[in-house]
Amino acid sequence: MEYDAIICFETHVELKTETKLFCGCRVAYDIPPNTEICPVCTGQPGALPVLNRKAVEYAIRAGVALDCTINSRSRFARKNYFYPDLPKGYQISQYELPFCENGYLEITGDDGKPYLVGIKRIHLEEDAGKLVHSSDSFDDADYSLVDYNRSSVPLLEIVGDHEKNPLRSIQEARAYLEKLRQILRYIGISDCKMEKGQLRCDVNLSIRPKGTTTFNNRTEVKNMSSFRFMMEALEYEMNRQAEILESGGSIEQETLLFDEIKRITLPMRSKEDAPDYRYFPDPDLLEVDLDDKFIADIKNALPELPHQRVQKIMDVYDIPRDDALILTKDRDISDYFTACVLHCQDPKRLSHWIIKELFRLLKEASAAIKECPIEPENCAELVNLVSQGKVTAGIGREILDDMFKTGEAPNTIIDKKGLKPIQDENRLETLLDEVMDENPEVVSQIEEGNLKPIDFLVGQVMRKSKGKANPKSVIKLIHRKLNP
Ligand SMILES: [Zn+2]
Incomplete structure (x- = not known):
């Protein structure tokens, strides 16, 4: 039998604010354990949280970029559970009145058509600390240590909508996560490095026979930290559920972990529901009232989003869609192209030179575009020289190689190497x-x-x-x- 999938994500994104969500400790990676901590983020009695304004701004920025309704009043709640990396015995999160609700993210569906994936809510919460197990360090002793540097780092939770336009296949799930990451990077609120835990996701999956509309029980695979594992876990889980249904069984609603070595999902616990956490409004924090101007300012200052840039590159510079997509995949590349094109008389040729020649050089040097030693003006100037027939494409490539090594302007290299075309x-x-x-x-x-x-x-x-x-x-x- 063939099945349709119903997939939806709960994505956690660490925001790149200077300081933590409720105290002045720095948000920092790769520092010695427990060096950015204070009474607030280690849950000492009597310590009071103070909300980080920047984190709220970032949450609203995400809400605007994902076409959400922004709630003018929102509230923090305590989510109660015990875990050694959670010193207060509760996590400050949001339950009723999150900052943003009812948004969507556009992807290209499997049918090649635009598809608006539902986003139920976006809320702000604090991250927990980190447990370091002795087994991770090949130590004989059996113990676990807690590092609170991550405790109270601002996390944005973006919750997909299970009922309103969920994802329909594993390919769409991937497209969604890629697009989400791209947008969050564009708007500058997180680097979304999965390997650093800055983007983590839980995936909910249920299946139903193709063409039917019933909802079966769903399972949740927790804490995916790479695209590859996410795809593998979903694939495994789809097959596992199909086998159960085909043998006449029914799906347990449960929370699973993906075993990255055995490549299978394993039960972790029965899926908890909201009542298990005994949410209640946090009495230490006031409700947050956002005035219209605060929201309007964020809307007005929102950077161009990837799809807007694609459209602009196609419309203004007459560059084909496939190339426009490549040029906007990453904000840094798109910024570089935008800086070049201001000085260039031949945008189409420029796009071709960046995609073909510059990318080749970057790849050979395993460098990111940010490390590219060629100033945008110089890159544009070289393309202009080729367009005007002042240098041939072959010589142009040679000059570009040199520019990449030395960072010099094209004319400097032409003079130095005697590459001037034969005018006589x-x-x-x-x-x-x-x-x-x-x-x-x-x-x-x-x-x-x-x-x-x-x-x-x-x-x-x-x-x-x-x-x-x-x-x-x-x-x-x-x-x-x-x-x-
Ligand atoms: Zn602190």
């Missing part, structure tokens, strides 16, 4: 004469009206000139001399 027509004519002498049969073919071998002659002149002849001038000269 007499010199060009001499070269052409030599080539014609060497290839009399080609010359007579052209004289008889066969234009095909002209390319051959041009190629020979280019070779003799070491790429410094301008092919257009050579063609002109051939026509003048041979009059075909």
